Amino acid sequence: CFALVHTGDAPVTSANRLLATPAYACAGETAFALEGSVFNAGTTIKWLRDELGIIRSASETELLAASLPDNRGVHLVPAFTGLGAPHWDPDARGMLTGLTRDTGRALIVRAALESVAYQVSDLLDAARADGAPVAALRVDGGMAVNNWLMQFLADVLDVPVERPLQTETTALGAAQLASLQLGVVPDLAAVADQWRRERLFTPGISESRRSALLNGWAGAVARSRFRPT
Numbered sequence: 001c002f003a004l005v006h007t008g009d010a011p012v013t014s015a016n017r018l019l020a021t022p023a024y025a026c027a028g029e030t031a032f033a034l035e036g037s038v039f040n041a042g043t044t045i046k047w048l049r050d051e052l053g054i055i056r057s058a059s060e061t062e063l064l065a066a067s068l069p070d071n072r073g074v075h076l077v078p079a080f081t082g083l084g085a086p087h088w089d090p091d092a093r094g095m096l097t098g099l100t101r102d103t104g105r106a107l108i109v110r111a112a113l114e115s116v117a118y119q120v121s122d123l124l125d126a127a128r129a130d131g132a133p134v135a136a137l138r139v140d141g142g143m144a145v146n147n148w149l150m151q152f153l154a155d156v157l158d159v160p161v162e163r164p165l166q167t168e169t170t171a172l173g174a175a176q177l178a179s180l181q182l183g184v185v186p187d188l189a190a191v192a193d194q195w196r197r198e199r200l201f202t203p204g205i206s207e208s209r210r211s212a213l214l215n216g217w218a219g220a221v222a223r224s225r226f227r228p229t
Helices: 042-052 060-066 105-129 147-157 169-181 188-192 207-224
Strands: 002-008 019-026 029-037 075-077 095-097 161-164 197-201
Touching: 002 019, 002 105, 029 105, 042 105, 060 105, 060 147, 075 105, 075 207, 095 207, 105 147, 105 207, 147 161, 147 197, 147 207, 169 188
Parallel strands: none
Antiparallel strands: 002 029, 019 029, 075 095, 161 197
16 A cells, blocks of 8 residues: 655655655656555455455454444554554554454454554645645556445544545556557646546544544554663
8 A cells, every 4th residue: 555645846854754765757847745655455355355354355344343332442554564654664563453342343353454544644634744735536446446445534534535436446547548659648647637537535523433443453563662671
């Protein structure tokens, strides 16, 4: 999972452990972005399916998460291969916190989905701290089809989340660049005009609720990075 924030025609050096990267170089124009990476997002859902065996397919996660009114304080830090940006901690390890006797399959699945939103929140907080404002988030990829996750993402980030008609953006972008090179479309502005929104998810929780969720996540991350002496 990667989050990129467009920063214009000059690279921005991050003071918050993000990467300055070319967003694109095309038609004589170069643009830059701040980029952050999440090491485990879709792979966390595969872990639920292949290692724990508590789901048979990724599509089950939406209904399971939606079946619960809240997360009951359960958080999953999927640091199976360490934590990516902005932590960059290869020694962090996965952790499931807040378990009680009645913690079951649905809560673990919900915690796995929530972990994706929390990790994206960490990235966008770092981008904002670097002076790159985020007014909305455009999503793509397989996890973008999960309506529950997209709504939770909007709630946690406190920004609108926009899902396009075509969620396979990587393949679409390659085709659009080819069409630009061949002269099928005249310029980058014409490519941008082809983007179409399928659904908008707007924030719908209180600031106090958002803070409680993020504080719970921060506590779980701190435990996953704990180094006993």
